[in-house]
Amino acid sequence: MKKKRHPAFMIILDILAVAVIVGGIAAYRLLIPETYVANASGTEAVSTAASAADTSEKAVSSDTGTTDWGEAFADKFTEGEIIETDTSYMSKNVNVTMTTVQEDGVTYYVQDIYVRSIENLQTAFAEDTYGKAVTDWVLDMAIENDAVAAINGDYYGVESGGVVIRNGVLYRDDANADVLVLYYDGTMKGFSAAEFDADLEMANGAYQAWNFGPLLVEEGTALTSFSSRISGTNPRTAIGCIEPGHYVFITVDGRQAGYSSGMTLKQLAATMESLGCQVAYNLDGGQTSTMTFGDEIANQPYKGGRLTSDIIFITDGE
Template sequence: MSAGRRAVSRRAFLVGGAAVALSAGSASAWALDRYVVDHVDVSDTSAYEAASGSTGTTLDTSEATATDSQWSADGTTVKVSTVKSGSGSDALAYFVADLVLTDATVLRTGFANGEFGQNIVENTSTIAKANNAVFAVNGDYYGFRSTGMEVRNGVAYRDSGAREGIAFYQDGHVELYDETTTSAKALVDNGAWTTLSFGPALVKGGKVLDGIDDVEIDTNFGNHSIQGRQPRTAVGVIDTNHLVFVVVDGRSEGYSRGVTMTELAEIFTSLGAQTAYNLDGGGSSTMYFQGDVINRPSNNGGSERGVSDILYIAG
């Protein structure tokens, strides 16, 4: 799809997970340029990564096994489960993906349209299929903001530290860190494979962090609350090369109300996570498994919302 066609189709932008419409009559040229028109920094991420020396494990899937809830190949296993509770206004539904990885580099990033930059979006399922993913979730929507440390697939894409991030290293360990105290080059030199920049951190040392229900996420419009019971996507770390992703559905009375930050953190501690970190949520929250979106995104009555990036395992 051309940049022009994408721009016309996206006269909406995100404010802390909420879509805000831009009408043609009221939107200034500046706003359209800043929030709608594509700004491509890297036009071919695959070529950029190859030229930068990115390496990673490619799974041998010739003997992959699969059921409705589990997929495994070459020592990597993805097990997906659905959790439902309550009824009426208290109904809740969320999806848990337990990942045991051959090594950390099995978990990769896919980019919308194979490009890196701002305002470039595709549906999670579209990016997943383009990368032959067997499992995927939406990422941190790096493309909505011009700041944030972004190392993906072992390559530095953005060096503009602004907040607390999470770094996944090639040796399998994971760290919460202050982006403003380091550089993308230093992270790569120290073995970082992927960094994500959204937040807040939810769990540290196996404990729910205090104050997370009061955190506001910085956006291009200043700090914006993402509190209350909302759809969520987040990642947790149980042990070396053992991760868990949770996607919570929400904004649908009788099906799923969503969760607060503290409730989300408590889900992760119940799963045994020692560390957990919040990713882009709201209408972006999407889990894809074996060819299908398995949750119910809250965007526009259940359709996916375009995002800039996904985390996936190729199958």
């Protein structure tokens, strides 16, 4: 005689089956790379198999109108020759000086940067592809793009929300945290998620925009209060503007006993202010925090660093 299964047992089996299916779908969505096409309406991008070239053609582009700071910073550039050391690079287009600071149990790296044109400061996607879960090492992306110096970006590809404007192209408009905009005229401005209007800022000449935050320095003054879950001591990456054409990259090593503990957001903001930044902004940190100089990693990333979706870099190209 066939044994009859209890209804409760059958219900449990059904629940387990559903959990397996849902879990599989979630893992697929998180781990399987997807390429996106930028949506001209400014809404969330649509998943597609389109190439990077197709993406660029369908994206919304900002008006350019770049400035040549060669005369303003004449003493920072050469007549054409390249002068390099282990911690500096100077040419007719860019000037990067890297300093290592060790104090109070914290080690951090500062790159003081002058560019002749705003287009000497660029961004790049992992695998040259805009999409979710498309990642690469910061150093590999830097080398592939002939970067003089580079830092990790905001890791836009870890989620489906957020603003993404890169090299004058609007890929996604869904502000969900503080947004930093770098304009073609070399200025920087921070916005809360509620304040940000992508169409307006594209019309105003937005060149890059990152959505991670929080904003650290505004009008030359370090902020002291932050709406962030990660305000404690951590490895950090930040970008700042001293004046148009003059920028700062910084990475702070952390979570490494006996070497570097990291910084709080308040400490990072104060540091960026001390460097002369009029505007400064916190990028992705933790294990992602990585800085490169030439073809090498400059800092000591936590646990060796991790793959990420994008970088900010300095190029000596025309």
